[in-house]
Amino acid sequence: MADATAANTAVPVQSRDPAAIKAVITALAAAFGNRLVTSQAVREQHGNTLTWVPNQPPDAVVFPQTTEDVQQIVRICAGHGVPVIPFGTGTSLEGHVNAPLGGVSIDVRDMNKVLAVHAEDLDCVIEPGITRKALNEHLRDQGLFFPIDPGADASLGGMAATRCSGTNAVRYGTMKDNVIAMKVVLANGDVMSTARRAKKSSAGYDLTRLMVGSEGTLGVITELTLKLSGIPEAIASGVCPFPSVDAACKATILTIQSGIPVARIELLDALQIKAVNAYSKLSLPEVPMLFVEFHGTDASVAEQSQRFGEIASELGGGPFDWATKPEDRSRLWQARHDGYYAGRHLRPGVSAFATDVCVPISRLAECVNATQREIAELKLVAPILGHVGDGNFHLTLLVDMDDADEVKRAKILMERLVELALSMDGTCTGEHGVGQGKMKYLLAEHGAPALAAMASIKRALDPQNIMNPGKIVTLS
Amino acid sequence: MADATAANTAVPVQSRDPAAIKAVITALAAAFGNRLVTSQAVREQHGNTLTWVPNQPPDAVVFPQTTEDVQQIVRICAGHGVPVIPFGTGTSLEGHVNAPLGGVSIDVRDMNKVLAVHAEDLDCVIEPGITRKALNEHLRDQGLFFPIDPGADASLGGMAATRCSGTNAVRYGTMKDNVIAMKVVLANGDVMSTARRAKKSSAGYDLTRLMVGSEGTLGVITELTLKLSGIPEAIASGVCPFPSVDAACKATILTIQSGIPVARIELLDALQIKAVNAYSKLSLPEVPMLFVEFHGTDASVAEQSQRFGEIASELGGGPFDWATKPEDRSRLWQARHDGYYAGRHLRPGVSAFATDVCVPISRLAECVNATQREIAELKLVAPILGHVGDGNFHLTLLVDMDDADEVKRAKILMERLVELALSMDGTCTGEHGVGQGKMKYLLAEHGAPALAAMASIKRALDPQNIMNPGKIVTLS
Numbered sequence: 001m002a003d004a005t006a007a008n009t010a011v012p013v014q015s016r017d018p019a020a021i022k023a024v025i026t027a028l029a030a031a032f033g034n035r036l037v038t039s040q041a042v043r044e045q046h047g048n049t050l051t052w053v054p055n056q057p058p059d060a061v062v063f064p065q066t067t068e069d070v071q072q073i074v075r076i077c078a079g080h081g082v083p084v085i086p087f088g089t090g091t092s093l094e095g096h097v098n099a100p101l102g103g104v105s106i107d108v109r110d111m112n113k114v115l116a117v118h119a120e121d122l123d124c125v126i127e128p129g130i131t132r133k134a135l136n137e138h139l140r141d142q143g144l145f146f147p148i149d150p151g152a153d154a155s156l157g158g159m160a161a162t163r164c165s166g167t168n169a170v171r172y173g174t175m176k177d178n179v180i181a182m183k184v185v186l187a188n189g190d191v192m193s194t195a196r197r198a199k200k201s202s203a204g205y206d207l208t209r210l211m212v213g214s215e216g217t218l219g220v221i222t223e224l225t226l227k228l229s230g231i232p233e234a235i236a237s238g239v240c241p242f243p244s245v246d247a248a249c250k251a252t253i254l255t256i257q258s259g260i261p262v263a264r265i266e267l268l269d270a271l272q273i274k275a276v277n278a279y280s281k282l283s284l285p286e287v288p289m290l291f292v293e294f295h296g297t298d299a300s301v302a303e304q305s306q307r308f309g310e311i312a313s314e315l316g317g318g319p320f321d322w323a324t325k326p327e328d329r330s331r332l333w334q335a336r337h338d339g340y341y342a343g344r345h346l347r348p349g350v351s352a353f354a355t356d357v358c359v360p361i362s363r364l365a366e367c368v369n370a371t372q373r374e375i376a377e378l379k380l381v382a383p384i385l386g387h388v389g390d391g392n393f394h395l396t397l398l399v400d401m402d403d404a405d406e407v408k409r410a411k412i413l414m415e416r417l418v419e420l421a422l423s424m425d426g427t428c429t430g431e432h433g434v435g436q437g438k439m440k441y442l443l444a445e446h447g448a449p450a451l452a453a454m455a456s457i458k459r460a461l462d463p464q465n466i467m468n469p470g471k472i473v474t475l476s
Numbered sequence: 477m478a479d480a481t482a483a484n485t486a487v488p489v490q491s492r493d494p495a496a497i498k499a500v501i502t503a504l505a506a507a508f509g510n511r512l513v514t515s516q517a518v519r520e521q522h523g524n525t526l527t528w529v530p531n532q533p534p535d536a537v538v539f540p541q542t543t544e545d546v547q548q549i550v551r552i553c554a555g556h557g558v559p560v561i562p563f564g565t566g567t568s569l570e571g572h573v574n575a576p577l578g579g580v581s582i583d584v585r586d587m588n589k590v591l592a593v594h595a596e597d598l599d600c601v602i603e604p605g606i607t608r609k610a611l612n613e614h615l616r617d618q619g620l621f622f623p624i625d626p627g628a629d630a631s632l633g634g635m636a637a638t639r640c641s642g643t644n645a646v647r648y649g650t651m652k653d654n655v656i657a658m659k660v661v662l663a664n665g666d667v668m669s670t671a672r673r674a675k676k677s678s679a680g681y682d683l684t685r686l687m688v689g690s691e692g693t694l695g696v697i698t699e700l701t702l703k704l705s706g707i708p709e710a711i712a713s714g715v716c717p718f719p720s721v722d723a724a725c726k727a728t729i730l731t732i733q734s735g736i737p738v739a740r741i742e743l744l745d746a747l748q749i750k751a752v753n754a755y756s757k758l759s760l761p762e763v764p765m766l767f768v769e770f771h772g773t774d775a776s777v778a779e780q781s782q783r784f785g786e787i788a789s790e791l792g793g794g795p796f797d798w799a800t801k802p803e804d805r806s807r808l809w810q811a812r813h814d815g816y817y818a819g820r821h822l823r824p825g826v827s828a829f830a831t832d833v834c835v836p837i838s839r840l841a842e843c844v845n846a847t848q849r850e851i852a853e854l855k856l857v858a859p860i861l862g863h864v865g866d867g868n869f870h871l872t873l874l875v876d877m878d879d880a881d882e883v884k885r886a887k888i889l890m891e892r893l894v895e896l897a898l899s900m901d902g903t904c905t906g907e908h909g910v911g912q913g914k915m916k917y918l919l920a921e922h923g924a925p926a927l928a929a930m931a932s933i934k935r936a937l938d939p940q941n942i943m944n945p946g947k948i949v950t951l952s
Contacts, residue, residue, distance in 0.1 A: 427677035
């Protein structure tokens, strides 16, 4: 039997070793030819650009085409104690793909095939480099779709690695709920299958869920079996203004409590609406607003829409205008999805950073209100967007990086946001992941025993600490 | 920081040490008084009675009342290298609570409180010993319920430990989907919180999902935060006969593909129907039958029922009679839930063993048909019940244990059933768990790298191998 702990006594990689890196690059060049790239520009592009954390480029980037390629790369790197960092589309937000100890970025862009679609089973088998839009394009003719939609057109491997979600999560769940099985190359070069294709199983530890959200620190995902959904017969959506964030949150709670199977329910605060109006040429009232969507049959989406409208009205919200025409719906949701870019346009030229927290929904209004007060007190500009059905919301922090005082205040805001969320039994990140940016909060969030357990698991599966080191947990 | 690997170099417990056990019993008696029981009858009752595996009673049974009690028990046992075996209601089916290396059974029956219900967040915090029926009794006044329903009135701790599911899983998911967070006493006595109460999180490894299904081999669950659902406004259910297992399975696939949010869809084969008719005084046609249930509003359950009826009719099934009156529904589902007892009455006096597998739903008819052929060839009696929406089905194997040849044929059937499921990309157990009974299939199902990863994780979190040893994985 393979033994993932064979190297248990090895000294974990804690610093960059130039000789080892040189040896790895030589070996990879021999094996992969021009699929190994070491140019400065490509290396920097494979560090991270969407976070506070400074860019830390890898020493080389390699483009595998098969699981066997990934195996070979990992074995070469493991042989020299050199880190490997899996890379999808580079749209992660917390420094997930930086290379603080150097090493080799494994860019899976060429592993982008749909290997099988099992329409009767509502699943598909794919390679990790395919993006969600490309997958949905492929599936459309069969009346199927993959519902998880982070803002970016991310790769499915990256989405699994960060346990991402998005606007549909309130109905369809997150990546943890929509990955059935994976192939993963482990630190020792073994290829592990986490599960069979059956819809459920009680056959041992849930390796699939352990890998989802592990951010490349336990292995490199080379294949995914995903749960699919049928494209709904009918979709209705609309926007609904509310007198306050409180009222919008209460309407959300009542909607979910009433069992209305809302597919999307998104909160935009007044500032975010202002940004959306300017960017997307809309004329919505500049008050807190819910964007909602219902999936079902013609009759059921009409019933859901009507019941939601009644709830909104009870809470002083409305009018709720809903539409089932694709073009009307598309315009609305395009505006919602452009929320990040719209936010940026509030202060053209400055930097924009997205951060997220998630709290129990009963505490959401309180958390959003307190956050708005902090933003005002710190004299910052940061529109708020929320996947309110999950208690999850985002800030787009607009920061002039040349203004040291403003940068300092922005950092204070990010700390306070996490403190607020944790004080309400929430989490420091609902869907963006830990990366480098949120490691410092994990002890406060999880406590020492959980963090020690994570470190034990990391050490057990990656004793050399070569799998995306410096993310999630540190090994002492 | 706590260190779960402090004892990493300790020799794992591999055999019973009478002196150590004596020392543990002395220490526990001093601490717990008459909450420590060592009588033969109580010890045997805490071994396993619902499986092929012979009863292997623990050396003592202790009844903690708090997490701190469990901590103290684990610390005493760890100090002497004596196993601990968590015990809920003892309704597991694969020898999960047997004590092959002796040790102490931790019976959590007195830890049965509901600690909090957060109606707005649709969650509750409970102790592990409360059973699902007691929890639902507690929740009813608030219009809430916990949907996971294995046949037995199991404890929620045990249900989480075995990653169980049941008839509602097709709509509401399994325990993996309905546990938000847990408190777990680890092998070193630390109390780990696996997650916050937020509905979703990307903050590190998914310790919740790692513990769900770990069958007490990684820690003892002492608290659970569970996702709740609102009691539906309207429920419709009914039975529908089909000309063949194939037709019933095709109807199920079409129902799910059409996006009909069926809450329950259960297959009973002709023999199981015969058993149910006799036991529950019904007069259903003795052909393959689907029991279905729809949750929603009055209008939506009517629409769902009608659409299901049309699908059934297209496949030669029907008539589909559905009812929304509670007394009619209750009678039907009582008959379904009594399926196991009904099965037993086909051959009064012999032993009955339940076993389960799960395959992709597209292969289900083929798997059930092949299983029926095997049953006939082996001259056995084994009615079939299936959670057909998940591709999961059960045999109730009726075996005269005094007939050595029949016992041998029954064992052959169980092997063939698993071989069949694995050959169809299925799993050796959809919801019963591994325990002792299905350990031998894990290598064939998962492959060596996955099994080695499971062993690494077990070793990392339980280096002495004291947490329910001899289940799921062996440590070499």
